[in-house]
Amino acid sequence: MPNYSIIAALDRNRLIGTDNKLPWRIPEDLAYFRAKTINHTVIMGRKTWISLGKALDLRTNIVLTRDHSLVYPGIIVVHDITELENYLEEEENFIIGGASIFNQFLPLANRLYLTRIEAEFTGDTYFPDCEEEDWELNFFEQKTSSNGYIISFNEYKRIT
Secondary structure, three states: OOEEEEEEEEOOOOEEEEOOEOOOOOHHHHHHHHHHHOOOEEEEEHHHHHHHOOOOOOOEEEEEOOOOOOOOOOOEEEOOHHHHHOOOOOOEEEEEEOHHHHHHHOOOEEEEEEEEEOOOOOOOEEOOOOOHHHEEEEEEEEEEOOOOOEEEEEEEEEOO
16 A cells, blocks of 8 residues: 655644645745655645646656546646556655645545644635544654744654
8 A cells, every 4th residue: 555644834723725825935844845755756636736837846746636637747647546546656655735635645644744834824725633642743843934934844653
């Protein structure tokens, strides 16, 4: 079975997006995301793909969508998890959003990589609730970003 990891940045209220975009721009979080996902497969929903506007370099990009008419150059498009798994190996595969994809994969994920931003933003898309007793914190690093936000990198491993 493929190894799924979820990677996301969220504010104090679990906000992850506004109008299909990140509500913030934090260079340290973007660098963390790149370092973790480089040379791995990234899996996203259609709206996340559209918000990116292009394939992420040095990664296999897969879009999971119900729309069978979508074709994207340089991107693998799949329509369900069974089809998705035909393209995956047992290495770490990163779920990068959006909210409905996070909801779908949270029960399947073995790891969570969450950047927590100690601020409140306005938006319309939230990270799903997850049972804290199912996860063990393996790594924590807190810092002040170059644009003044207190952020922490939190890496969790599933324990149940």
